[in-house]
Amino acid sequence: MSANILAIFYLISGVLFILALRGLSSPETSRQGNLFGILGMAIAITVTVLSAGNFSSGFLYLIIFLLIGGSIGAFIAFKIPMTAMPELVAGFHSLVGLAAVFVAISAFLNPEVFNLGNPGNIKIASLIEMSLGAAIGAITFTGSIIAFLKLRGIMSGSPITFLGQHYLNLFLGILLIGLIFYLCRTQVDTWFWTIIIISFLVGILLIIPIGGADMPVVISMLNSYSGWAAAGIGFTLENSALIITGALVGSSGAILSYIMCKGMNRSFFNVILGGWGSTDQSTSNQSKEQKPVKNGNADDAAFLMKNASSVIIVPGYGMAVAQAQHALREMVDALKKNGVKVTYAIHPVAGRMPGHMNVLLAEANVPYDEVFELEEINNDFANCDVAYVIGANDVTNPVAKTDPQSPIYGMPILDVEKSKSVLFVKRSLSPGYAGIDNDLFYRDNTLMLFADAKKMTEEIIKNL
Numbered sequence: 001m002s003a004n005i006l007a008i009f010y011l012i013s014g015v016l017f018i019l020a021l022r023g024l025s026s027p028e029t030s031r032q033g034n035l036f037g038i039l040g041m042a043i044a045i046t047v048t049v050l051s052a053g054n055f056s057s058g059f060l061y062l063i064i065f066l067l068i069g070g071s072i073g074a075f076i077a078f079k080i081p082m083t084a085m086p087e088l089v090a091g092f093h094s095l096v097g098l099a100a101v102f103v104a105i106s107a108f109l110n111p112e113v114f115n116l117g118n119p120g121n122i123k124i125a126s127l128i129e130m131s132l133g134a135a136i137g138a139i140t141f142t143g144s145i146i147a148f149l150k151l152r153g154i155m156s157g158s159p160i161t162f163l164g165q166h167y168l169n170l171f172l173g174i175l176l177i178g179l180i181f182y183l184c185r186t187q188v189d190t191w192f193w194t195i196i197i198i199s200f201l202v203g204i205l206l207i208i209p210i211g212g213a214d215m216p217v218v219i220s221m222l223n224s225y226s227g228w229a230a231a232g233i234g235f236t237l238e239n240s241a242l243i244i245t246g247a248l249v250g251s252s253g254a255i256l257s258y259i260m261c262k263g264m265n266r267s268f269f270n271v272i273l274g275g276w277g278s279t280d281q282s283t284s285n286q287s288k289e290q291k292p293v294k295n296g297n298a299d300d301a302a303f304l305m306k307n308a309s310s311v312i313i314v315p316g317y318g319m320a321v322a323q324a325q326h327a328l329r330e331m332v333d334a335l336k337k338n339g340v341k342v343t344y345a346i347h348p349v350a351g352r353m354p355g356h357m358n359v360l361l362a363e364a365n366v367p368y369d370e371v372f373e374l375e376e377i378n379n380d381f382a383n384c385d386v387a388y389v390i391g392a393n394d395v396t397n398p399v400a401k402t403d404p405q406s407p408i409y410g411m412p413i414l415d416v417e418k419s420k421s422v423l424f425v426k427r428s429l430s431p432g433y434a435g436i437d438n439d440l441f442y443r444d445n446t447l448m449l450f451a452d453a454k455k456m457t458e459e460i461i462k463n464l
Helices: 005-026 028-050 057-079 082-109 125-150 166-184 190-209 212-237 240-263 269-273 287-288 298-306 317-322 323-336 356-363 373-385 451-464
Strands: 310-315 341-346 371-373 386-390 420-428 445-451
Touching: 005 028, 005 240, 028 057, 028 240, 028 298, 057 166, 082 125, 082 190, 082 212, 125 166, 125 190, 125 212, 166 190, 166 420, 190 287, 212 240, 240 323, 298 386, 298 445, 310 323, 310 356, 310 373, 317 323, 317 356, 317 451, 323 341, 323 356, 341 356, 341 373, 420 451
Parallel strands: 310 341, 310 386, 341 371, 386 420, 420 445
Antiparallel strands: none
16 A cells, blocks of 8 residues: 555544544534544554555454454443443553553564664654653553552542652652653663653552542543553654544543643642642541431422422432433423423533533433533522432532532532532432542431432332
Protein backbone atom coordinates (compact mmCIF):
# COMPACT_ATOMS: atom_id res chain seq x y z
CA MET A 1 0.00 0.00 0.00
CA SER A 2 1.44 3.36 -1.09
CA ALA A 3 2.14 6.16 1.38
CA ASN A 4 -0.42 8.45 -0.26
CA ILE A 5 -3.24 5.91 -0.03
CA LEU A 6 -2.25 5.13 3.55
CA ALA A 7 -2.36 8.84 4.42
CA ILE A 8 -5.82 9.20 2.86
CA PHE A 9 -7.22 6.30 4.91
CA TYR A 10 -5.62 7.67 8.08
CA LEU A 11 -7.18 11.04 7.31
CA ILE A 12 -10.60 9.41 6.92
CA SER A 13 -10.21 7.58 10.23
CA GLY A 14 -9.13 10.83 11.91
CA VAL A 15 -12.22 12.62 10.62
CA LEU A 16 -14.39 9.76 11.90
CA PHE A 17 -12.76 10.04 15.34
CA ILE A 18 -13.57 13.76 15.42
CA LEU A 19 -17.16 13.03 14.40
CA ALA A 20 -17.28 10.38 17.16
CA LEU A 21 -16.30 12.92 19.79
CA ARG A 22 -18.83 15.35 18.38
CA GLY A 23 -21.54 12.70 18.58
CA LEU A 24 -20.64 11.69 22.14
CA SER A 25 -21.11 15.28 23.30
CA SER A 26 -24.88 14.81 23.32
CA PRO A 27 -27.06 11.89 24.50
CA GLU A 28 -29.20 12.17 21.37
CA THR A 29 -26.26 11.53 19.06
CA SER A 30 -24.11 9.29 21.30
CA ARG A 31 -25.03 6.03 19.50
CA GLN A 32 -24.09 7.55 16.15
CA GLY A 33 -20.86 8.86 17.69
CA ASN A 34 -19.94 5.38 18.89
CA LEU A 35 -20.53 3.98 15.41
CA PHE A 36 -18.25 6.63 13.89
CA GLY A 37 -15.55 5.76 16.40
CA ILE A 38 -15.83 2.02 15.72
CA LEU A 39 -15.68 2.57 11.96
CA GLY A 40 -12.69 4.90 12.28
CA MET A 41 -10.75 2.43 14.42
CA ALA A 42 -11.62 -0.47 12.09
CA ILE A 43 -10.22 1.49 9.13
CA ALA A 44 -7.07 2.51 11.04
CA ILE A 45 -6.30 -1.05 12.19
CA THR A 46 -7.01 -2.60 8.79
CA VAL A 47 -4.82 -0.24 6.77
CA THR A 48 -2.02 -0.41 9.35
CA VAL A 49 -1.95 -4.20 9.14
CA LEU A 50 -2.12 -4.19 5.34
CA SER A 51 0.58 -1.54 5.06
CA ALA A 52 3.08 -3.97 6.56
CA GLY A 53 3.20 -5.72 3.19
CA ASN A 54 4.90 -8.75 4.66
CA PHE A 55 2.52 -11.70 4.83
CA SER A 56 4.92 -14.00 6.67
CA SER A 57 4.35 -16.16 9.72
CA GLY A 58 4.77 -13.04 11.86
CA PHE A 59 1.84 -11.45 10.03
CA LEU A 60 -0.25 -14.54 10.75
CA TYR A 61 0.60 -14.30 14.45
CA LEU A 62 -0.46 -10.66 14.39
CA ILE A 63 -3.87 -11.55 12.98
CA ILE A 64 -4.30 -14.34 15.54
CA PHE A 65 -3.45 -12.02 18.44
CA LEU A 66 -5.83 -9.36 17.10
CA LEU A 67 -8.63 -11.91 16.97
CA ILE A 68 -7.86 -13.17 20.47
CA GLY A 69 -7.71 -9.67 21.95
CA GLY A 70 -10.83 -8.55 20.11
CA SER A 71 -12.75 -11.63 21.23
CA ILE A 72 -11.76 -11.12 24.86
CA GLY A 73 -12.75 -7.46 24.70
CA ALA A 74 -16.11 -8.25 23.10
CA PHE A 75 -16.82 -10.99 25.65
CA ILE A 76 -16.06 -8.67 28.58
CA ALA A 77 -18.13 -5.85 27.06
CA PHE A 78 -21.18 -8.11 26.68
CA LYS A 79 -20.88 -9.70 30.12
CA ILE A 80 -19.90 -6.75 32.30
CA PRO A 81 -22.77 -5.20 34.31
CA MET A 82 -23.31 -1.46 34.05
CA THR A 83 -22.39 -1.05 37.71
CA ALA A 84 -18.91 -2.39 37.01
CA MET A 85 -18.30 -0.15 33.98
CA PRO A 86 -16.10 2.40 35.87
CA GLU A 87 -13.58 -0.19 37.01
CA LEU A 88 -13.70 -1.79 33.55
CA VAL A 89 -12.77 1.54 31.99
CA ALA A 90 -9.94 1.96 34.50
CA GLY A 91 -8.73 -1.58 33.75
CA PHE A 92 -8.75 -0.99 29.99
CA HIS A 93 -6.86 2.28 30.43
CA SER A 94 -4.10 0.29 32.11
CA LEU A 95 -3.80 -1.91 29.01
CA VAL A 96 -3.41 1.15 26.77
CA GLY A 97 -0.58 2.39 28.98
CA LEU A 98 1.11 -1.00 29.04
CA ALA A 99 0.85 -1.25 25.24
CA ALA A 100 2.63 2.10 24.95
CA VAL A 101 5.41 0.80 27.21
CA PHE A 102 5.84 -2.40 25.16
CA VAL A 103 5.97 -0.52 21.86
CA ALA A 104 8.55 1.89 23.29
CA ILE A 105 10.67 -1.04 24.50
CA SER A 106 10.44 -2.68 21.09
CA ALA A 107 11.45 0.53 19.34
CA PHE A 108 14.39 1.06 21.70
CA LEU A 109 15.72 -2.49 21.37
CA ASN A 110 15.14 -2.74 17.59
CA PRO A 111 15.37 0.82 16.23
CA GLU A 112 16.41 -0.30 12.75
CA VAL A 113 13.04 -2.03 12.28
CA PHE A 114 11.29 1.30 12.83
CA ASN A 115 13.81 3.33 10.80
CA LEU A 116 15.00 5.13 13.93
CA GLY A 117 18.72 4.38 13.54
CA ASN A 118 20.81 1.68 15.19
CA PRO A 119 21.23 0.57 18.84
CA GLY A 120 23.39 3.20 20.52
CA ASN A 121 22.80 5.61 17.65
CA ILE A 122 19.06 6.35 17.77
CA LYS A 123 17.70 9.68 16.60
CA ILE A 124 17.49 12.12 19.54
CA ALA A 125 13.93 13.14 18.68
CA SER A 126 12.86 9.49 18.59
CA LEU A 127 14.53 8.85 21.95
CA ILE A 128 12.62 11.73 23.52
CA GLU A 129 9.35 10.53 21.98
CA MET A 130 9.71 6.89 23.05
CA SER A 131 10.94 7.90 26.54
CA LEU A 132 7.96 10.18 27.12
CA GLY A 133 5.58 7.60 25.65
CA ALA A 134 7.02 4.87 27.88
CA ALA A 135 6.97 7.09 30.98
CA ILE A 136 3.39 8.29 30.49
CA GLY A 137 2.29 4.77 29.57
CA ALA A 138 3.88 3.30 32.70
CA ILE A 139 2.26 5.98 34.89
CA THR A 140 -1.09 5.26 33.22
CA PHE A 141 -0.70 1.50 33.77
CA THR A 142 -0.01 1.48 37.50
CA GLY A 143 -2.28 4.48 38.15
CA SER A 144 -5.17 2.73 36.40
CA ILE A 145 -4.52 -0.47 38.36
CA ILE A 146 -4.77 1.49 41.64
CA ALA A 147 -7.97 3.18 40.42
CA PHE A 148 -9.38 -0.24 39.48
CA LEU A 149 -8.58 -1.64 42.93
CA LYS A 150 -10.22 1.34 44.65
CA LEU A 151 -13.33 1.20 42.49
CA ARG A 152 -13.59 -2.57 42.92
CA GLY A 153 -13.37 -2.22 46.69
CA ILE A 154 -10.22 -4.36 46.87
CA MET A 155 -8.32 -1.30 48.10
CA SER A 156 -9.77 1.28 50.48
CA GLY A 157 -11.31 4.33 48.80
CA SER A 158 -9.83 6.58 51.49
CA PRO A 159 -6.76 8.67 50.59
CA ILE A 160 -3.43 6.97 51.39
CA THR A 161 -0.87 9.58 52.38
CA PHE A 162 2.47 9.76 54.16
CA LEU A 163 4.88 12.47 55.27
CA GLY A 164 6.74 14.10 52.41
CA GLN A 165 4.64 12.39 49.74
CA HIS A 166 4.33 15.41 47.46
CA TYR A 167 8.04 16.22 47.76
CA LEU A 168 8.82 12.63 46.79
CA ASN A 169 6.57 12.95 43.72
CA LEU A 170 8.31 16.21 42.80
CA PHE A 171 11.73 14.61 43.19
CA LEU A 172 10.77 11.61 41.04
CA GLY A 173 9.30 13.91 38.37
CA ILE A 174 12.53 15.94 38.19
CA LEU A 175 14.55 12.72 38.21
CA LEU A 176 12.57 11.40 35.22
CA ILE A 177 13.29 14.55 33.23
CA GLY A 178 16.98 14.26 34.12
CA LEU A 179 17.11 10.59 33.15
CA ILE A 180 15.49 11.29 29.77
CA PHE A 181 18.09 14.00 29.14
CA TYR A 182 20.91 11.67 30.19
CA LEU A 183 19.51 8.84 28.05
CA CYS A 184 19.58 11.09 25.01
CA ARG A 185 23.27 11.85 25.66
CA THR A 186 24.49 8.33 26.46
CA GLN A 187 21.84 5.99 24.93
CA VAL A 188 22.66 3.43 27.62
CA ASP A 189 19.78 0.97 28.02
CA THR A 190 20.14 1.03 31.84
CA TRP A 191 18.70 4.54 31.95
CA PHE A 192 15.79 3.56 29.70
CA TRP A 193 14.80 0.72 32.02
CA THR A 194 15.23 3.01 35.02
CA ILE A 195 12.82 5.53 33.45
CA ILE A 196 10.18 2.82 33.06
CA ILE A 197 10.60 1.48 36.61
CA ILE A 198 10.41 4.94 38.19
CA SER A 199 7.36 5.77 36.06
CA PHE A 200 5.59 2.65 37.34
CA LEU A 201 6.25 3.89 40.88
CA VAL A 202 5.06 7.42 40.07
CA GLY A 203 1.76 6.05 38.77
CA ILE A 204 1.11 4.40 42.14
CA LEU A 205 2.12 7.46 44.15
CA LEU A 206 -0.05 9.79 42.06
CA ILE A 207 -3.29 7.87 42.59
CA ILE A 208 -3.14 6.50 46.15
CA PRO A 209 -3.65 9.95 47.79
CA ILE A 210 -6.87 10.53 45.85
CA GLY A 211 -10.07 9.72 47.72
CA GLY A 212 -12.92 7.60 46.46
CA ALA A 213 -15.29 10.54 45.98
CA ASP A 214 -12.89 11.93 43.38
CA MET A 215 -12.58 8.73 41.33
CA PRO A 216 -14.72 10.00 38.40
CA VAL A 217 -12.15 12.70 37.73
CA VAL A 218 -9.32 10.21 38.16
CA ILE A 219 -10.82 8.02 35.42
CA SER A 220 -11.06 11.01 33.10
CA MET A 221 -7.50 12.04 33.95
CA LEU A 222 -6.10 8.55 33.29
CA ASN A 223 -8.00 8.50 30.00
CA SER A 224 -6.11 11.66 29.08
CA TYR A 225 -2.78 10.12 30.12
CA SER A 226 -3.40 7.05 27.95
CA GLY A 227 -4.10 9.29 24.97
CA TRP A 228 -0.88 11.26 25.36
CA ALA A 229 1.07 8.01 25.74
CA ALA A 230 -0.41 6.74 22.48
CA ALA A 231 0.36 10.04 20.74
CA GLY A 232 3.98 9.92 21.91
CA ILE A 233 4.40 6.42 20.54
CA GLY A 234 2.65 7.53 17.35
CA PHE A 235 5.44 10.05 16.74
CA THR A 236 8.02 7.32 17.32
CA LEU A 237 6.34 5.01 14.81
CA GLU A 238 5.55 7.90 12.45
CA ASN A 239 1.95 6.72 12.44
CA SER A 240 -0.39 9.64 11.82
CA ALA A 241 -3.52 7.71 12.84
CA LEU A 242 -2.01 6.93 16.24
CA ILE A 243 -0.92 10.54 16.66
CA ILE A 244 -4.40 11.85 15.78
CA THR A 245 -6.21 9.32 17.96
CA GLY A 246 -3.89 9.83 20.92
CA ALA A 247 -4.09 13.60 20.69
CA LEU A 248 -7.89 13.52 20.51
CA VAL A 249 -8.16 11.18 23.50
CA GLY A 250 -5.56 13.10 25.47
CA SER A 251 -7.00 16.56 24.83
CA SER A 252 -10.66 15.54 25.28
CA GLY A 253 -9.81 13.72 28.53
CA ALA A 254 -7.90 16.74 29.81
CA ILE A 255 -10.76 19.09 28.92
CA LEU A 256 -13.30 16.81 30.60
CA SER A 257 -11.11 16.59 33.71
CA TYR A 258 -10.86 20.39 33.79
CA ILE A 259 -14.63 20.81 33.43
CA MET A 260 -15.26 18.31 36.23
CA CYS A 261 -12.67 19.95 38.49
CA LYS A 262 -14.27 23.32 37.89
CA GLY A 263 -17.70 21.86 38.63
CA MET A 264 -16.41 20.36 41.88
CA ASN A 265 -14.40 23.40 42.94
CA ARG A 266 -11.13 21.48 42.78
CA SER A 267 -7.72 22.46 41.47
CA PHE A 268 -6.97 20.94 38.07
CA PHE A 269 -3.22 20.98 38.68
CA ASN A 270 -3.65 19.26 42.02
CA VAL A 271 -5.50 16.47 40.28
CA ILE A 272 -2.96 15.84 37.52
CA LEU A 273 -0.12 16.02 40.05
CA GLY A 274 -1.74 13.60 42.49
CA GLY A 275 -2.24 16.19 45.20
CA TRP A 276 -5.98 15.95 45.28
CA GLY A 277 -6.97 14.13 48.40
CA SER A 278 -7.22 14.78 52.06
CA THR A 279 -6.47 12.87 55.18
CA ASP A 280 -9.02 14.88 57.12
CA GLN A 281 -12.26 13.17 57.94
CA SER A 282 -15.25 14.62 59.62
CA THR A 283 -15.01 13.92 63.32
CA SER A 284 -18.73 14.04 63.78
CA ASN A 285 -19.58 10.84 61.94
CA GLN A 286 -20.01 8.64 64.98
CA SER A 287 -22.21 11.07 66.82
CA LYS A 288 -24.44 11.58 63.82
CA GLU A 289 -24.99 7.85 63.49
CA GLN A 290 -26.70 7.98 66.86
CA LYS A 291 -29.21 10.62 65.82
CA PRO A 292 -32.76 9.52 65.16
CA VAL A 293 -34.08 9.52 61.63
CA LYS A 294 -37.60 9.54 60.23
CA ASN A 295 -38.33 6.09 58.87
CA GLY A 296 -40.93 5.74 56.13
CA ASN A 297 -42.32 3.14 53.74
CA ALA A 298 -43.58 2.87 50.17
CA ASP A 299 -47.09 3.96 51.12
CA ASP A 300 -45.79 7.16 52.74
CA ALA A 301 -43.64 7.93 49.73
CA ALA A 302 -46.47 7.29 47.26
CA PHE A 303 -48.81 9.55 49.22
CA LEU A 304 -46.33 12.43 49.27
CA MET A 305 -45.44 12.18 45.58
CA LYS A 306 -48.93 11.76 44.11
CA ASN A 307 -50.09 14.81 46.09
CA ALA A 308 -47.11 16.90 45.00
CA SER A 309 -47.12 19.36 42.13
CA SER A 310 -43.42 18.88 41.36
CA VAL A 311 -40.97 16.03 42.02
CA ILE A 312 -37.24 16.01 41.31
CA ILE A 313 -35.53 12.64 40.94
CA VAL A 314 -31.88 12.47 42.07
CA PRO A 315 -30.26 9.22 40.84
CA GLY A 316 -26.97 7.90 42.18
CA TYR A 317 -24.80 4.82 42.40
CA GLY A 318 -27.43 3.03 44.50
CA MET A 319 -29.77 3.13 41.52
CA ALA A 320 -27.05 1.63 39.33
CA VAL A 321 -26.33 -1.19 41.80
CA ALA A 322 -30.02 -2.12 42.07
CA GLN A 323 -30.60 -1.63 38.32
CA ALA A 324 -33.63 0.45 39.25
CA GLN A 325 -33.69 2.78 36.24
CA HIS A 326 -36.52 0.94 34.47
CA ALA A 327 -38.68 0.82 37.62
CA LEU A 328 -37.92 4.49 38.13
CA ARG A 329 -39.16 5.29 34.64
CA GLU A 330 -42.41 3.40 35.36
CA MET A 331 -42.89 5.35 38.59
CA VAL A 332 -42.35 8.65 36.80
CA ASP A 333 -44.86 7.70 34.09
CA ALA A 334 -47.44 6.94 36.80
CA LEU A 335 -46.79 10.30 38.47
CA LYS A 336 -47.18 12.14 35.17
CA LYS A 337 -50.61 10.53 34.71
CA ASN A 338 -51.57 12.10 38.05
CA GLY A 339 -50.49 15.52 36.77
CA VAL A 340 -47.21 15.69 38.67
CA LYS A 341 -44.30 17.52 37.04
CA VAL A 342 -41.20 15.30 37.22
CA THR A 343 -37.59 16.15 36.34
CA TYR A 344 -34.22 14.50 36.91
CA ALA A 345 -31.23 16.17 38.57
CA ILE A 346 -27.77 14.85 37.62
CA HIS A 347 -24.61 15.71 39.49
CA PRO A 348 -21.46 15.77 37.29
CA VAL A 349 -19.80 13.01 39.35
CA ALA A 350 -22.84 10.97 40.36
CA GLY A 351 -21.97 7.29 40.11
CA ARG A 352 -18.42 6.18 39.49
CA MET A 353 -17.60 7.82 36.18
CA PRO A 354 -18.62 10.81 34.05
CA GLY A 355 -22.02 10.33 32.43
CA HIS A 356 -22.80 7.19 34.44
CA MET A 357 -26.32 8.29 35.39
CA ASN A 358 -27.08 9.72 31.95
CA VAL A 359 -26.31 6.37 30.33
CA LEU A 360 -28.54 4.47 32.76
CA LEU A 361 -31.46 6.85 32.26
CA ALA A 362 -31.01 6.70 28.48
CA GLU A 363 -31.14 2.89 28.77
CA ALA A 364 -34.58 3.28 30.39
CA ASN A 365 -35.67 5.63 27.56
CA VAL A 366 -36.00 8.65 29.84
CA PRO A 367 -36.65 11.73 27.63
CA TYR A 368 -33.52 13.86 27.34
CA ASP A 369 -35.44 17.08 27.94
CA GLU A 370 -36.36 15.88 31.44
CA VAL A 371 -32.74 15.40 32.52
CA PHE A 372 -30.88 18.43 33.87
CA GLU A 373 -27.34 18.99 35.09
CA LEU A 374 -26.56 20.55 38.48
CA GLU A 375 -26.21 24.14 37.23
CA GLU A 376 -29.52 23.97 35.37
CA ILE A 377 -31.73 22.59 38.13
CA ASN A 378 -30.14 23.40 41.47
CA ASN A 379 -32.26 26.50 42.02
CA ASP A 380 -35.45 24.47 41.47
CA PHE A 381 -35.08 22.48 44.69
CA ALA A 382 -36.26 25.45 46.76
CA ASN A 383 -39.64 25.31 44.95
CA CYS A 384 -39.82 21.51 44.80
CA ASP A 385 -42.45 19.61 46.79
CA VAL A 386 -40.61 16.27 46.88
CA ALA A 387 -37.05 15.25 46.07
CA TYR A 388 -36.71 11.51 45.48
CA VAL A 389 -33.06 10.58 46.13
CA ILE A 390 -32.35 7.07 44.89
CA GLY A 391 -28.92 6.06 46.06
CA ALA A 392 -27.10 9.40 45.63
CA ASN A 393 -25.08 10.01 48.78
CA ASP A 394 -21.99 12.22 48.63
CA VAL A 395 -23.40 14.50 45.92
CA THR A 396 -26.32 15.47 48.21
CA ASN A 397 -24.36 15.88 51.46
CA PRO A 398 -24.77 19.39 52.95
CA VAL A 399 -21.45 19.12 54.85
CA ALA A 400 -19.78 20.02 51.55
CA LYS A 401 -21.00 23.54 52.28
CA THR A 402 -20.72 23.61 56.08
CA ASP A 403 -17.80 21.48 57.31
CA PRO A 404 -14.28 22.68 56.33
CA GLN A 405 -12.83 19.42 57.72
CA SER A 406 -14.83 17.27 55.34
CA PRO A 407 -13.02 15.65 52.39
CA ILE A 408 -15.78 16.93 50.08
CA TYR A 409 -15.80 20.50 51.42
CA GLY A 410 -16.09 23.01 48.59
CA MET A 411 -17.61 20.52 46.16
CA PRO A 412 -20.84 21.85 44.63
CA ILE A 413 -23.72 19.59 45.62
CA LEU A 414 -27.36 19.24 44.66
CA ASP A 415 -29.37 21.43 47.07
CA VAL A 416 -31.75 18.59 47.92
CA GLU A 417 -32.14 19.75 51.54
CA LYS A 418 -34.04 22.85 50.31
CA SER A 419 -36.96 20.73 49.06
CA LYS A 420 -40.15 20.68 51.13
CA SER A 421 -39.83 16.91 51.55
CA VAL A 422 -36.93 14.55 50.84
CA LEU A 423 -37.45 10.83 50.23
CA PHE A 424 -34.07 9.13 50.58
CA VAL A 425 -33.86 5.52 49.35
CA LYS A 426 -30.92 3.69 50.90
CA ARG A 427 -30.17 0.28 52.35
CA SER A 428 -28.74 1.69 55.58
CA LEU A 429 -27.18 4.76 57.20
CA SER A 430 -23.73 3.73 56.03
CA PRO A 431 -21.54 6.53 54.63
CA GLY A 432 -21.05 7.09 50.93
CA TYR A 433 -17.99 6.38 48.82
CA ALA A 434 -16.16 9.33 50.35
CA GLY A 435 -16.40 7.59 53.72
CA ILE A 436 -18.34 10.33 55.52
CA ASP A 437 -21.80 10.51 57.03
CA ASN A 438 -24.56 12.34 55.17
CA ASP A 439 -26.09 15.13 57.21
CA LEU A 440 -29.17 15.02 54.98
CA PHE A 441 -30.31 11.77 56.67
CA TYR A 442 -31.06 13.62 59.90
CA ARG A 443 -32.87 16.67 58.54
CA ASP A 444 -36.46 17.26 59.69
CA ASN A 445 -37.75 17.23 56.11
CA THR A 446 -36.07 13.90 55.22
CA LEU A 447 -37.91 10.57 55.24
CA MET A 448 -35.58 7.57 55.02
CA LEU A 449 -36.75 4.60 52.93
CA PHE A 450 -34.52 1.70 53.94
CA ALA A 451 -34.68 -0.86 51.14
CA ASP A 452 -33.22 -1.98 47.85
CA ALA A 453 -33.73 0.89 45.40
CA LYS A 454 -35.51 -1.23 42.79
CA LYS A 455 -37.78 -3.01 45.27
CA MET A 456 -38.75 0.24 47.00
CA THR A 457 -39.53 1.95 43.69
CA GLU A 458 -41.66 -1.00 42.60
CA GLU A 459 -43.56 -0.89 45.89
CA ILE A 460 -44.20 2.81 45.43
CA ILE A 461 -45.61 2.13 41.95
CA LYS A 462 -48.14 -0.31 43.47
CA ASN A 463 -49.34 2.42 45.85
CA LEU A 464 -49.68 5.23 43.30
